[in-house]
Amino acid sequence: MTLAPARPAHLDSQLLALAVADTARAGSLTFLVGDEVLTYRASGDTVTEHQVPDGDTVVRLEPAAWHDLVAQLRTPINLLLGGVLDFERGGFDQLAAWDRVLRYLHAGFPPYSADRTDLRGRDVRATMTLADPDAELRAQLDTMGYLHVRDVFTAAEMAVANAAVDELAARATKGDDESWWVGTDEGDKLCRLVYSTLRSEALRRLEQDLRLARLGRLLDADAIVTPDRMEGSAVLIKVPGQTQGLSNIPWHQDCGMGGHAILCPAVSIGIQLTGSTAGSGNLLMVPGSHGQTLPYQWHSRSDVPVVEIDTAPGDVTVHVQDVMHASPKPTGAGGRRTMYVTFYPRTLTDHVGPGQAFNDLVRNRTAEVAGLA
Numbered sequence: 001m002t003l004a005p006a007r008p009a010h011l012d013s014q015l016l017a018l019a020v021a022d023t024a025r026a027g028s029l030t031f032l033v034g035d036e037v038l039t040y041r042a043s044g045d046t047v048t049e050h051q052v053p054d055g056d057t058v059v060r061l062e063p064a065a066w067h068d069l070v071a072q073l074r075t076p077i078n079l080l081l082g083g084v085l086d087f088e089r090g091g092f093d094q095l096a097a098w099d100r101v102l103r104y105l106h107a108g109f110p111p112y113s114a115d116r117t118d119l120r121g122r123d124v125r126a127t128m129t130l131a132d133p134d135a136e137l138r139a140q141l142d143t144m145g146y147l148h149v150r151d152v153f154t155a156a157e158m159a160v161a162n163a164a165v166d167e168l169a170a171r172a173t174k175g176d177d178e179s180w181w182v183g184t185d186e187g188d189k190l191c192r193l194v195y196s197t198l199r200s201e202a203l204r205r206l207e208q209d210l211r212l213a214r215l216g217r218l219l220d221a222d223a224i225v226t227p228d229r230m231e232g233s234a235v236l237i238k239v240p241g242q243t244q245g246l247s248n249i250p251w252h253q254d255c256g257m258g259g260h261a262i263l264c265p266a267v268s269i270g271i272q273l274t275g276s277t278a279g280s281g282n283l284l285m286v287p288g289s290h291g292q293t294l295p296y297q298w299h300s301r302s303d304v305p306v307v308e309i310d311t312a313p314g315d316v317t318v319h320v321q322d323v324m325h326a327s328p329k330p331t332g333a334g335g336r337r338t339m340y341v342t343f344y345p346r347t348l349t350d351h352v353g354p355g356q357a358f359n360d361l362v363r364n365r366t367a368e369v370a371g372l373a
C-alpha cells in the first residue's frame with residue numbers, strides 16, 4: 001500500500017513541470033508515516049514516488065497529520081507550529097519548497113505563473129463603486145482575486161467606527177485573547193483587535209451592513225459572517241517602525257495557517273477606516289494568484305507582478321482569501337486602520353467551533369513567530 005494519494009484526474013504535464021522546476025533544488029523528500037514510507041523525487045519534468053526512505057529531507061509525522069496535509073486542512077507551517085513534524089534529515093525550508101508540487105499532486109492546485117494567468121484584459125488597478133452592476137464587480141473579483149470599491153461608507157460612518165475602535169483599544173490588554181500586540185522600541189503596541197463586534201454595537205452594525213453583504217456574497221450567495229469564530233471581525237492597526245511580531249504581515253494566503261479545504265473560497269472585506277497609502281501601511285496583491293501556489297520565497301527571486309492598493313477612508317477592499325497578498329511595514333507614520341469582515345462558506349461552522357480559529361496557532365506567540373520570520 002502506498003501513502004501517495006491519487007493524482008489529479010486532469011494532471012497537466014506542463015504545470016507539473018513548472019512546479020517541479022523550482023522544487024528540484026530542494027532535493028528529494030521522504031515522509032515517514034507510522035510504518036509507511038513515501039519518497040518524492042523530482043526527475044526531469046516530473047515527480048516519481050518510491051517506498052525507500054532515502055530522501056535528502058526525511059520528515060516523520062503521525063497518520064492524522066499526514067491526512068490533514070493531504071486533505072489541505074493543515075499546511076507545513078501549521079504542522080511545524082503545532083509541533084508535529086520531526087525532521088530526521090533536512091529541515092522545514094526543504095519541505096516548504098516541495099509544497100508547490102505537493103499541493104498540485106495532492107489537491108490539483110496549479111502552480112502560479114504570471115505568463116499563464118489570464119487577466120481577461122482587465123485593469124489590475126481598476127476601482128469600482130456600488131453603482132457598478134454585480135456582474136462587473138464579480139468579474140473583477142473573480143479575475144484578480146481582489147476588488148477595490150470606492151466610497152462605500154461616508155466620512156460620518158467612518159468617524160463612528162473609529163470612535164468605537166478607540167474605545168476597544170483603550171480597554172485592550174496584552175494577553176487578553178482579544179487583541180494582538182507587537183514589540184517596539186517604545187514597548188508593546190496594539191496591532192489588532194479580534195472578535196471586535198462581540199464587544200462593540202457600532203462595529204456590529206457595520207459588520208451586518210447590507211452593502212458588505214452584497215460584496216461578500218458576489219462569489220457565494222450563501223456565504224456567512226462568523227462574529228464568534230475565526231477571530232470574528234478583526235480591526236487591524238498598523239504600527240510604524242521596526243516591530244517584532246505580526247503587525248506587518250509578509251506575503252501570505254489567508255489559508256496559509258491551514259484550513260484551505262474548509263475556508264476557501266472565503267472573501268474578506270477590508271473596511272478602510274482611515275484609508276491607506278504606503279506611508280500608513282497598505283495592501284499588496286499578486287493579481288490572479290488566487291487558487292494557485294507560488295514558489296516558496298518567490299518574492300526574493302522571481303518576476304511576479306505586484307499591485308499596491310491605496311484607498312481613501314470609506315473605501316473597501318475585497319479579496320479572495322487565497323490570493324497572495326501582504327501588508328508591509330509602513331514607509332511613514334503608519335496608523336492604517338482596517339476592519340476585516342469575512343464571508344465564509346456556510347459549512348465552516350461544521351468544522352470550526354465558537355472561539356476557534358486557525359490563527360490560534362500564532363496569536364499570543366509573538367516571540368516564536370518573530371523567530372520564524
Ligand SMILES: [Fe+2]
Nearest residue numbers: 252253254325
Ligand atoms: Fe491576509
